[in-house]
Amino acid sequence: MVEGLYNITRAQAKSIEDNHFKRTTERIQQLQSQLDSAPRTGKLKDKVCIITGVGSLKGIGRATAILFAHEGARHLYLLDFDPTNLPDLKANIESKYPDVKVTTAKADAADEDTISGVCEQALREEGRLDIFFANAGIATKDHLANTTAEAFMKVMRVNALSCFIAVKHASTAMLKTNPSRGKSLSGGSIILTASVAGLRSGAGTVDYSASKAAVNSIAKNSAYQLQKSDIRVNTICPGLIETGMTTDTFDYARQRGSAGKIGQLNPLGRFGVSQEIANAALFLASDDSSYVNGQNIAVDGGLSSSHPVVPGRWA
Ligand SMILES: NC(=O)c1ccc[n+]([C@@H]2O[C@H](COP(=O)([O-])OP(=O)(O)OC[C@H]3O[C@@H](n4cnc5c(N)ncnc54)[C@H](O)[C@@H]3O)[C@@H](O)[C@H]2O)c1
Secondary structure (H helix, E strand, C coil): CECCCCCECHHHHHHHHHHHHHHHHHHHHHHHCHHHHCCCCCCCCCCEEEEECCCCCCCHHHHHHHHHHHCCCCEEEEEECCCCCHHHHHHHHHHHCCCCEEEEEECCCCCHHHHHHHHHHHHHHHCCCCEEEECCCCCCCCCHHHCCHHHHHHHHHHHHHHHHHHHHHHHHHHCCCEHHHCECCCCEEEEEECCHHHCCCCCCCHHHHHHHHHHHHHHHHHHHHCCCCCEEEEEEEECCEECCCCHHHHHHHHHCCCHHHCCCCCCCCCCEEHHHHHHHHHHHHCHHHCCCCCCEEEECCCHHHCCCCCCCCCC
């Protein structure tokens, strides 16, 4: 018998786990291919967007860039520190969505001159800026005792300073109106990628979690300061998502034959994929979320909604 798990045998528990893993695999495949048959509904028609951290093939930034193109964005400015995969992303979007303009650049999201320059470029070329998705980020692995002050400042720079710079310069650009380009009122949506690690402990290192808590605070405070401008600032707090950042964890589990256990700590009992975060970014970018402002929205299968529990035990 397996203690606490409805008094079932180990064989029955294994069968439940195997079925759940099969179901997870099918669900993930369905989510990853949803765009193939989804109609283009034009939720981002005419919108000029900047996205950082788009370079990773399995990453949240790339999935979001493709979804924003699917939804008819006018011009996507796509940035990453690592330029390796930028030509492929540009070609991919341009061949599937010829109506969408794509500009890619190797750029450091935490460099103020670079980010203010891209915001100015959007104003110069398109006359408006509507959406900034500040998504670039790095993770760290070291325990508190081994985290140097330099390592702490590095993750704060890439993860938190980049978001501050994005909000500062994107909001300045979004305040500008341009009736001749269809923008007669100020406004826009700034979306920052934080993390469940920025909501409470247990999901990341001390330095990474602190940087993401800062991102959550930047959104709340800047939403407040940007009063009456119709510029909204929100964060997305992903749970465990399979991307370039988490590849090692997934590869290790697969090598050990324990892939079925990944993500079991949340009520959905599975990990997430980039397309699910992209869907949240689209919601926040579009008018579907026109009254959502200053929020830290967890997209984590329910992970952050619960106190710690042993799966299968109700009390
Ligand atoms: N994957 C997860 O489980 C998870 C969970 C919570 C939060 N996040 C956050 O999601 C965001 C996206 O990460 P991901 O999971 O897609 O990881 P990823 O590593 O696949 O993608 C991150 C991208 O950011 C780029 N980048 C890093 N530093 C940069 C800089 N200074 N300037 C420009 N680009 C830079 C990288 O080159 C990479 O292409 C990050 O902010 C990350 O902290 C991820």
